[in-house]
Amino acid sequence: MLSEVDKKIVRAMQGDFPIVAEPYKKIAEEVGITEEELLARLEQFRQDGTIRKFGAVLKHREVGFAANVLCVWVVPEERMDEVAANMCSHMAVTHCYDRNTTPDWPYNFYTMIHGSSRENCEEIAAQLAEENNLSQRTMLYTGKEWKKTSMRYFCE
Amino acid sequence: MYKLTDFDKELLNILQGNIPLVSRPFAYMAEKLGCGENEVIEEINLLKREGYVRRIGSFFNSDKLGYRGTLVALKVKRELMEETALFVNKYPGITHNYEREGEYNLWFTLLTPDDEVRQKIMDEITSLPGVEKYMDLSARRKYKINVQFMLK
Numbered sequence: 001m002l003s004e005v006d007k008k009i010v011r012a013m014q015g016d017f018p019i020v021a022e023p024y025k026k027i028a029e030e031v032g033i034t035e036e037e038l039l040a041r042l043e044q045f046r047q048d049g050t051i052r053k054f055g056a057v058l059k060h061r062e063v064g065f066a067a068n069v070l071c072v073w074v075v076p077e078e079r080m081d082e083v084a085a086n087m088c089s090h091m092a093v094t095h096c097y098d099r100n101t102t103p104d105w106p107y108n109f110y111t112m113i114h115g116s117s118r119e120n121c122e123e124i125a126a127q128l129a130e131e132n133n134l135s136q137r138t139m140l141y142t143g144k145e146w147k148k149t150s151m152r153y154f155c156e
Numbered sequence: 157m158y159k160l161t162d163f164d165k166e167l168l169n170i171l172q173g174n175i176p177l178v179s180r181p182f183a184y185m186a187e188k189l190g191c192g193e194n195e196v197i198e199e200i201n202l203l204k205r206e207g208y209v210r211r212i213g214s215f216f217n218s219d220k221l222g223y224r225g226t227l228v229a230l231k232v233k234r235e236l237m238e239e240t241a242l243f244v245n246k247y248p249g250i251t252h253n254y255e256r257e258g259e260y261n262l263w264f265t266l267l268t269p270d271d272e273v274r275q276k277i278m279d280e281i282t283s284l285p286g287v288e289k290y291m292d293l294s295a296r297r298k299y300k301i302n303v304q305f306m307l308k
């Protein structure tokens with residue numbers, strides 16, 4: 001269970017990390033603990049997976065990945081782990097989820113594919129299909145992005 | 157637009173990994189890059205200003221914080237798309253809300269601290285006049301959630 005101090009740490013760490021010489025000192029002051037205590041707790045968070053990434057996320061369009069697509073697949077349950085391992089190993093694939101299906105939606109495996117263009121995304125998907133011997137997929141291209149933000153926990 | 161130098165690319169590659177948990181993390185990075193701490197700080201601020209960076213910070217595992225996430229797909233009447241999308245946008249637990257091609261044309265992610273809140277939000281959204289049907293596609297397993305682009 002998370003303590004109240006932990007929640008304060010999450011709240012202070014989930015925004016933009018201060019780009020200053022001693023950023024942890026600044027955050028520790030905000031939380032009301034010492035820099036050493038903060039660093040020790042963050043180390044634990046990192047080790048137990050509470051923090052899954054601590055670094056920069058780039059704007060993909062600006063760094064040359066102009067196109068992306070949510071590509072959903074029908075993967076036989078018994079081949080799920082093997083297919084997931086293959087897809088995860090591709091740099092162009094940034095997210096891999098196994099999800100519930102519904103009666104009119106047989107797709108159970110979700111991948112985000114990033115490429116230089118829509119054609120490039122199609123090529124990558126075709127390659128993934130071939131490597132994994134998958135015949136059923138749908139490419140869900142993004143239209144308007146109505147919202148894209150980072151989650152703010154413990155602010156309800 | 158500002159053009160990335162080799163130094164910037166190296167810096168962005170390091171920054172996409174884990175920021176060190178030491179008192180002066182940018183001095184630590186500077187040492188690896190063979191430059192000064194100030195240079196690193198100034199360059200990161202430049203890259204942020206120039207719009208290369210979406211966010212520098214911690215990304216938490218929502219499960220570990222006691223939150224439950226799902227992906228919801230809506231089939232929305234074309235003429236009611238805007239008002240439906242704007243209604244969906246107002247929930248803080250909904251962080252991504254995109255129109256997509258296909259029969260299900262509005263897709264959003266939802267993170268909630270408990271099932272009661274989650275059910276209330278789902279009820280409010282799925283009873284909107286623009287929503288014809290919906291799918292609640294919660295994850296069974298997450299194999300990869302890491303956006304990292306190595307720049308060459």
